[in-house]
Amino acid sequence: MAPPGVKLVQKVSSTRTFGRLAPHVIPALDRAVHRLTRGKVLLSAQMLPGVILSVRGAKSGIERRTPLACMPEEEWGTWLLIGSNFGRAGHPAWTANLLAHPDAEINWRGADVPVTARLLTGSEREDAWAAALTFWPPYATYQRRVEREIRLFRLERR
Numbered sequence: 480m481a482p483p484g485v486k487l488v489q490k491v492s493s494t495r496t497f498g499r500l501a502p503h504v505i506p507a508l509d510r511a512v513h514r515l516t517r518g519k520v521l522l523s524a525q526m527l528p529g530v531i532l533s534v535r536g537a538k539s540g541i542e543r544r545t546p547l548a549c550m551p552e553e554e555w556g557t558w559l560l561i562g563s564n565f566g567r568a569g570h571p572a573w574t575a576n577l578l579a580h581p582d583a584e585i586n587w588r589g590a591d592v593p594v595t596a597r598l599l600t601g602s603e604r605e606d607a608w609a610a611a612l613t614f615w616p617p618y619a620t621y622q623r624r625v626e627r628e629i630r631l632f633r634l635e636r637r
Contacts, residue, residue: 527548527549527615528548528549528550528551529546529547529548529549530546530547530549530558530560530585530586530587531544531545531546531547531585531586532544532545532546532547532560532573532577532583532584532585533583533584533585533586534573534576534577534580534583534584534596535576535579535580535583536572536576537572537575537576537578537579537580543572543573543576545573547560547573548561548615549585549634550610550611550614550615552633556635556636557633557634557635557636558585558587558594558633558634559607559610559611559631559632559633559634560573560577560596560631560632560634561611561615561618561629561630561631562574562629562630562631562632563618563621563622563629564621564625564629565621566620566621566622566624566625567624567625568625568626568627569627570627570630574630574632577596577598577632578598581595581596581597582594582595582596582637583595583596583634585634592636593636593637594634594635594636594637595634595635595637596632596633596634597632597633597635598630598631598632599631599632599633604631607631607633608629608631611631
């Protein structure tokens with residue numbers, strides 16, 4: 480059972496207001512704190528594990544750095560990224576970037592790690608989705624709000 484503080488954050492993060500505001504506030508705060516602490520602190524990772532994803536833009540080819548919550552899969556040495564976009568209609572831009580350029584880099588706990596991203600499908604996606612819902616139940620609320628299937632990526636070390 481999750482501690483009371485986590486339950487409160489899960490409840491708040493499931494609201495439509497959070498879904499509208501968070502995409503504008505949380506990434507900016509994460510980037511600033513991450514930069515100021517030279518990669519040692521990711522503010523949102525105080526509640527959920529997080530990475531800074533560095534990947535070339537699908538159209539521009541320019542490197543994009545995006546702070547993201549992740550689900551570490553420690554038994555395999557991989558990470559799961561969930562393209563929930565806080566329950567908003569469109570896929571987040573970083574997912575299109577990974578589809579176009581699967582070789583990327585993450586900053587994990589202050590260390591740069593080269594990775595290859597793979598979009599999960601079929602039973603592999605179903606298993607990962609079930610694990611993601613156990614890990615962070617608000618993802619179910621995000622999926623109910625949108626008609627698209629939330630993209631899941633597994634990041635493997637290169």
